[in-house]
Amino acid sequence: MIRKLLKSVREYKKPSILSPVLVSCEVVMEVLMPLLMSKLIDNGIDKGNMNYVWVMGSLLLVCMFISMAFGALSGREAAKASAGFAKNLRHDMFHKLQSFSFSNIDKFKTSSIITRLTTDVTNVQNAYQMVIRIAVRAPIMLIFAMCASFYVNAKVALILLGIAPILLLGLIIVFRYAHPIFVRMFKRFDLMNNVVQENVRGIRVVKSFVREDHEIEKFTTVSKNIRNDSVKAERAINLNGPLMMACVYSAMLLISWVGARLVVSGDMKTGELTSMFSYTMQILMSLMMVSMIIVMLVISRTSAERISEILDEEPDITNPENPVMEVKDGSIDFEHVYFSYAKKKEKSCLSDLDLHIKSGETIGIIGGTGSGKSSFVQLIPRLYDVTDGCVKVGGRDVRSYDLDVIRDNVAMVLQKNVLFSGTIKENLRWGNPDATDEEMIEACKIAQADSFISAFPDGYDTYIEQGGSNVSGGQKQRLCIARALLKKPKILILDDSTSAVDTATDAQIQKGFSEFIPGTTKLIIAQRISSVENADRIIVIDNGEINAIGTHEELMEKNEIYKEVYASQKKGGDQ
Amino acid sequence: MPPPRGARPMNREDLKKNPISKDLIKKLLSYLTGKHKVLLGVVFVCIVVTSVTSVLGNMFIRNLIDDYIQPLLIDGSKDFSGLARWVRTVAILFGFGVLANLFQGQIMVLISNNVLRNVRDDMFIHMQKLPISYFDTHAHGDVMSHYTNDVDTLRQMISQSFPQMISSAITIVATLAGMIYTSWHLTIVVLAGTFAMIILMGKIGGKSATYFVKQQASLGDVNGYIEEMVNGQKVVKVFTYEERAKKAFDKKNEELCSNATSANIFANILMPIMGNIGNVLYVLVAFIGGFLAIECGLDDVITLGVIGSFLQLTKAFVMPVSQVSQQMNAIIMAMAGAGRIFKLMDEKPEEDDGYVTLVHCKKEGDSLTEVPEEEALSFKRAHGGKESDGTTSYVWAWKHPHQDGTLTYAEVKGDVRLFDVDFSYDGKKQVLYDISLYAKPGQKIAFVGATGAGKTTITNLINRFYDIADGKIRYDDININKIKKADLRHSLGIVLQDTNLFTGSVMENIRYGNLKATDEECIEAAKLANAHDFISKLPQGYDTVLTSNGAELSQGQRQLIAIARAAVADPPVMILDEATSSIDTRTEAIVQRGMDALMENRTVFVIAHRLSTVQNSKAIMVLENGHIIERGDHQSLIAEKGKYYQLYTGAFELE
Secondary structure (H helix, E strand, O other), X not given: OHHHHHHHHHHHHHHHHHHHHHHHHHHHHHHHHHHHHHHHHHHHHOOOOHHHHHHHHHHHHHXXXXXXXXXXXXXXHHHXXXXXXXXXXXXXXXXXXXXXXXXXXXXXXXXXXXXXHHHHHHHHHHHHHXXXXXXXXXXXXXXXXXXXXXXXXXXXXXXXXXXXXXXXXXXXXXXXXXXXXXHHHHHHHHHHHHHHHHHHHOHHHHHHOOOHHHHHHHHHHHHHHHHHHHHHHHHHHOOHHHHHHXXXXXXXXXXXXXXXXXXXXXXXXXXXHHHHHHHHHHHHHHHHHHXXXXXXXXXXXXXXXXXXXXHHOOOOOOXXXXXXXXXXXXXXXXXXXXXXXXXXXXXOOEEEEEEXXXXXXEEEEEOOOOOOHHHHHHOOOOOOOOOEEEEEEOOEEHHHEOHHHXXXXXXXXXXXXXOOOEEHHHHHOOOOOOXXXXXXXXXXXXXXXXXXXXXXXXXXXXXXXXXXXXXXHHHHHHHHHHHHHOOOOOEEEEEOOOXXXXXXXXXXXXXXXXXXXXOOEEEEEOOOHHHHOOOOEEEEEEOOEEEEEEOHHHHHHHOHHHHHHHHHHHOOOOO | OOOOOOOOOOOHHHHHHOOOOHHHHHHHHHHHHOOOHHHXXXXXXXXXXXXXXXXXXXXXXXXXXXXXXHHHHHHOOOOOHHHHHHHHHHHHHHHHHHHHHHHHHHHHHHHHHHHHHHHHHHHHHHHHHOOHHHHHHOOHHHHHHHHHHHHHHHHHHHHHHHHHHHHHHHHHHHHHHHHHHHOHHHHHHHHHHHHHHXXXXXXXXXXXHHHHHHHHHHHHHHHXXXXXXXXXXXXXXXXXXXXXXXXHHHHHHHHHHHHHHHHHHHHHHHHHHHHHHHHHHHHHHHHHHHHHHHOOOOOOOOOHHHHHHHHHHHHHHHHHHHHHHHHHHHHHHHHHHHHHHHHHHHOOOOOOOOOEEEEEXXXXXXXXXXXXXXXXXXXXHHOOOOXXXXXXXXXXXXXXXXXXXOEEEEEOOOOEEEEEEEEEOOOOOEEEEEEEEEEOOOOEEXXXXXXXXXXXXXXXXXXXXOOOOEEEEEEOOEEHHHEOHHHHHHOEEEEEOOOOOOOEEHHHHHHOOOOOOOHHHHHHHHHHOOOHHHHHHOOOHHHOEEOHHHOOOOHHHHHHHHHHHHHHHOOOEEEEEOOXXXXXXXXXXXXXXXXXXXXXXXXXXXXXXXXXXXXXXXXXXXXXXXXEEEEEOHHHHHHHOOHHHHHHOOOOOOO
């Protein structure tokens, strides 16, 4: 998994390698310093040799500046590497996302995709920076400082070698104990956030049922559990500090006891003893660092996993080899089509659909929620693939076309319409990036959008807020239709796209279709009978099957469902 | 160490908006000290002991060398008993230090978690008391972040920054004393160096902060784009917009990368530079110390031990100074977080001066006697859900205490009247003008009109989510301002367009309407709402657990559960706000049957998008821009050939 993510480092390999290399140089300098210092004390100050002090001192200063330079450079490279890595991760995920089919998108919830692209990337970025800087620095420091201490005095160094594993063991035990509690606590945090979220969103329900106390009880229970877990886990983690302190102090006492004897017996110099204290700190501190990094890594692992889930996801609709690049006409053929969202066949969403639509026909589609209308039309631009059977456009299987070609020729106005932040023109250009102003106005005229757009002070340059919140539902739907028309498609599909448009305007739009784009095959899903009344044929879909096909008059005569729908809309109207 | 969960870096804007006030600190301190005065005292003592021990640890080398090693070297004896005694004493001192550190950590965990829990609980309890207007005017994400980000910054501050600041301060003072005591010459050197270090740090820190602000801005830009595109991903597919989206994204991503790099470079180089300035000071001390000792003949003042321990002291001094400056950032962030938390807690809660309450009464003939709830419930259960056995019946009644000390009881009938009601959400833009209407017990009143015409607003006034600006609303001839809010709302059932279900089983969700309802009563309500059939078909039936607002169910099914929830509450008055708008007409017919059963014998206010659902109302009010422009029943309104007629014939757009 980690290896997969690391593939995204790419052009940032250089800083990623440079940073630890530079940091190693910094560490070498840092380890060197106490050594030089001890020489300075023993041979310079102790012997009253000021010349030696100057020489050693200057050498030390040089070391320091080198160390500072290396440290800063390493920091710079680490920043470049981690920011670049994050950029590449986002890039890879976003590009992968663009190759996802509808079913891939359905698999992840949109909110979870967003978290993966934002928070999770930030977590991984921080962990990566930590790793290339400190995860390398700490072990190197540990090894070098250990070596240096052995160089200075092996006997004393043995003390350090004895104490370091004790600290390490202690840290591991603490971490092992605390980790599952943290995991449990984070779940409880999610639970708490869930309670808050439900309350903020459902506050009207809470208040109208007067359930404030009930909710408070729910919340305080969760809050109490979090507190208890948190106390347990943090108590364990907080043992690290005293543990570290105990180790440092024991090392210091042991070193001074042993060291003093060595100095007195002349086997060691005072300066060397001082340097041993420095190494004690360096070694134990780097152990502490290692344990912190492990915690960081464990935490960011979940994020890394979630990112790789996206990168691993294989788009299940891909371009065929040698794709057909042209759609002959707008005819559509469904040949014994079966379809289900899950791969399991038992729960079929559409079964045995067999239907042939001629190029240029207008088809109305009626059916209840969940009857399969939307699934049915989404097979045409190959937003989903059939489970069995085949869908043909222009006489050829949709799976043989180039994906962009088939989708450019089949324009679809989705039920869940989305406009994007930007001007009306920019939104319309989604349909055709090179559309001229005249083309846009013409499309808007057909979609009955021109009149209200012209009434805006900024006309076609009016800025649409995110999600299209500054236009009404009916206006939004008409803009979406115009956007689809700009594609000049061979097939146009409206999935319940005029529900918020009044019937008079709706009729105008239908009229525009037959006048301006007579050659385009039109499939219109609607709740309102009036939207499909004038279609060449109307399909009644029920429970994933075609219940009836016919004109309005035919269906009014013999189809129960159609009559029922009609009655539910006209009840009491014409009595 | 719990990781910061999405805590955001400090933002200077935050600070400007919420300056750290005395009031804020006072409030925070009251949470901190609250029940923990003794424990905090212990912690303080522990911190002092720990800090003193660590200073002692730094003087340790000087003592070792000057007091023991040098004399031993000079007189050449091998008597280590003095040293052994000293080591033992120091070991005991160190032992105290470790113990103090241990206690401090353990106690602080307790204190900080208690404080955080209290803050969270108080925040939630207060939030429940806030009026609907608060939720209407605050983004849900912002409210959420008080519980996550803001509380997290507090955690950081209380459990880390706060103790560290104290210990740093003590260490700084103690070390400084130790330094002056050891050698004032060298102290000056260290102080000068530290000063330079602080200035440099401020410079780099400032640079880094500017880039962090830039990084935040471009991060927001990228995240915003991601959010918009991911939400519209299906549209992207349909329009084969993928390549264009990639291009636009890459551009924003590139910019974020460059800002993030700059911000992190400055943050990263801070540490090595700081550390090495400490080192430079270290060398300077050796230099100057050596110089003073050797060249200036001060070797009796500046001994080898002095230099050795001064080197340690220098490190010990520089470290807390840089820690303090790092903690400053965390503290400023926490203060901003605390400011936002207390702002929520300072929001004015819903006012409730009502004194008329809802009680159970036993009704014999015309006389009402108040009875405990259990009696009414057990009677109802004994009589198969009926409230009456012919002679005695159990009813809801308004208990009305009067100024003269008398008490009267009036049966709850569900008679709602509005007299000349005006209303405005913000006190500026009036949204309702002169609304008068009456709903007699058992009548169905419908509101029809475009979005923003004021339909929902009227119902918001009846259950007092908002209070009217002018006019009067009377419920069973009592001014609703006199009725206790909780009791008023108990008597009003509500089904909204956006169904909000809660995490829990289907049964629990239905029982939400009446916590005392038995399983049988809940199932009964589900049957009434036409929901029983589909619930029985769910994998675990009534025990099926719903999560994330019942995402497992269809919109229609969610709506049916919401109706069952209202049914189990069994209120005399119902408000149905666009309850069936997002369901297709055939499914609506099923839901409608559930609703019709629910509406029987109740006063009902119904807001509808589809006119078919309101045709059988007693009266239909057509609203436009806050005015009732037409009223009457379906037939008469059609005959009037006005707005309603236009809407009905589809000549006019509703949204």
